[in-house]
Amino acid sequence: MTAGNETQQAPATGRRSGWMIVLPAVVLVLVALCLRAPFAAVGPLLGELGDELSLSTAALAVVTALPLVCFGLVSPFAPAIASRVGVHRAVLLGVVVLAVGIVLRMLGAPGLYVGTVLLTGGIAIANVLLPAAARAEYGNRSALVLGMITASMAASASIGAGLAQPLADLAGSALAGLLLWGVLVLVALVLMAALARARRSVPRPPPAPQGARTAVLRDRVALAVTLFFGLQSLAFYAMLTWLPDILRAEAGVSPVAAGAFVALAALLGVPASLVVPPLAVRRPGQGGWVLVGTVPVLVGIAGLLAAPGAAPLLWALLYGLGTGISFPLAMTLILQRTRDVGQTGRLSASAQSVGYLVAATGPLAVGLLHDVTGAWAPGLVLLLVVVAAQLAIGLVAARPRLVGPSV
Structure with missing residues (x-):
C-alpha cells in the first residue's frame, strides 16, 4: 500500500x-x-x-x-x-x-x-x-x-x-x-x-486546499475512484431493491425463497470484505480485482436476462459475490490513491457523496422502466450497461497512481 x-x-x-x-x-x-x-x-x-x-x-x-x-x-x-x-x-x-x-x-x-x-x-x-x-x-x-x-x-x-x-x-x-x-x-x-x-x-x-471539492472533477484518478464507487453502489442497491421481485416474476421463485436468495447474496459481502483489502494492496495496481468484482455481476445479470429460471440461485449469488467484492475494493482504492489522512477523508467524502446520490437513482430508474414497460428486461439491460461502465472506469481507477495534491 x-x-x-x-x-x-x-x-x-x-x-x-x-x-x-x-x-x-x-x-x-x-x-x-x-x-x-x-x-x-x-x-x-x-x-x-x-x-x-x-x-x-x-x-x-x-x-x-x-x-x-x-x-x-x-x-x-x-x-x-x-x-x-x-x-x-x-x-x-x-x-x-x-x-x-x-x-x-x-x-x-x-x-x-x-x-x-x-x-x-x-x-x-x-x-x-x-x-x-x-x-x-x-x-x-x-x-x-x-x-x-x-x-x-x-x-x-x-x-x-x-x-x-x-x-x-x-x-x-x-x-x-x-x-x-x-x-x-x-x-x-x-x-x-x-x-x-x-x-x-x-x-x-x-x-481542504482551495477548490479541493471541484478538483475531484479535474483529477482523472479521483474522478475514476468516485465514479467506480458510485456505479458499484448503484448495482448493489438495485439488487437489494428489485432482485426479489425479479426472481419472483421472471424465475417463478416463491417470495420466501426470493428473500432468502437475496439475503445469501448480500451475506457474501462479509467474507469478501475481510479478504479483498489486504490482498488487493499487495500489488501496486488492482485491475485484476476490478475484473473479479464486475464479471460475476455481468454474468448474473446476463443469466437473469437469458435464462432466469435455469439457475436463479446461481444468478443471485453471482450478483451478490461481485457487488460484495466491489464495495471493499472501492474503499481500498480510496486508501490506495490518497497521500495522507486528510486527503483520504476528502476523497472518501467525494466518492460517497456522488456514489450514494447515483445509487439513489438506480432503483428508481429500474422501477420506472418496469412501470412503463411492464417487464424487468429493460431494467436488467440498464444494469448490464452500468456494470460494463463500472468495469471500464474501475480499470482506470485501479492503475497505481495517486490523486493530485490539490484534491
Whole structure:
C-alpha cells in the first residue's frame, strides 16, 4: 500500500502493546456495525409502520429513499468537521447524531421522518471518516482494519433486515423494535468516546486546499475512484431493491425463497470484505480485482436476462459475490490513491457523496422502466450497461497512481 504522508496519525503501532493495537480496531468495527442495521431494519417493517402511523405506501416510500439521499448530501461536509474537531471526534459526533435520530423515530410520523434524516446524517459522517480513522490509527497497515470495517457494514445490513421482525415482536411494536437498535449504538458511542478522548492530542487533518471539492472533477484518478464507487453502489442497491421481485416474476421463485436468495447474496459481502483489502494492496495496481468484482455481476445479470429460471440461485449469488467484492475494493482504492489522512477523508467524502446520490437513482430508474414497460428486461439491460461502465472506469481507477495534491 502506498504510505504517503502519515504525519497526522496516532503513535506508531510498533510502540504500543498488543491490546493497545487491537482495541482501536475493535471500536471502529463496532461503530461500523451500527451503520446499516438502523435503516436496513425499516424495510421488513414497512407494513407495520404504515398501520401504526397511518402512513400511505407513497409516504413510506419516502422513508426508504431518505437514507441514500442524506448520505449523498451530508458526506461532503464530513472532512470539514474532521479538520475542525479531529477525525476521531468527528466519528464520535456521527454516532451521537445517529443515536439521537434513533430516539426521535419514536415520536410518531414526524419523528420517523426527522429521526431518519438525523440518523442517516450521522451514518454519513461515520461512513466517510472511518477509513480516515483507520489510516490515522494504523497508517500503511490499515487495509486489514478497513476490510474488517466493511465486513462489519455488510453484516450490519444483513443483521438489521434479519432481526427486524423478531425485535418488533419482542418489543411489541415496529417503532419500539427500531428503538432497540439504540442499545448497540449506545455501546459504540461509549467506546468511541473513550477512543476519541485517548486521541485528543492527535493533530487534526488540515483544511481542504482551495477548490479541493471541484478538483475531484479535474483529477482523472479521483474522478475514476468516485465514479467506480458510485456505479458499484448503484448495482448493489438495485439488487437489494428489485432482485426479489425479479426472481419472483421472471424465475417463478416463491417470495420466501426470493428473500432468502437475496439475503445469501448480500451475506457474501462479509467474507469478501475481510479478504479483498489486504490482498488487493499487495500489488501496486488492482485491475485484476476490478475484473473479479464486475464479471460475476455481468454474468448474473446476463443469466437473469437469458435464462432466469435455469439457475436463479446461481444468478443471485453471482450478483451478490461481485457487488460484495466491489464495495471493499472501492474503499481500498480510496486508501490506495490518497497521500495522507486528510486527503483520504476528502476523497472518501467525494466518492460517497456522488456514489450514494447515483445509487439513489438506480432503483428508481429500474422501477420506472418496469412501470412503463411492464417487464424487468429493460431494467436488467440498464444494469448490464452500468456494470460494463463500472468495469471500464474501475480499470482506470485501479492503475497505481495517486490523486493530485490539490484534491
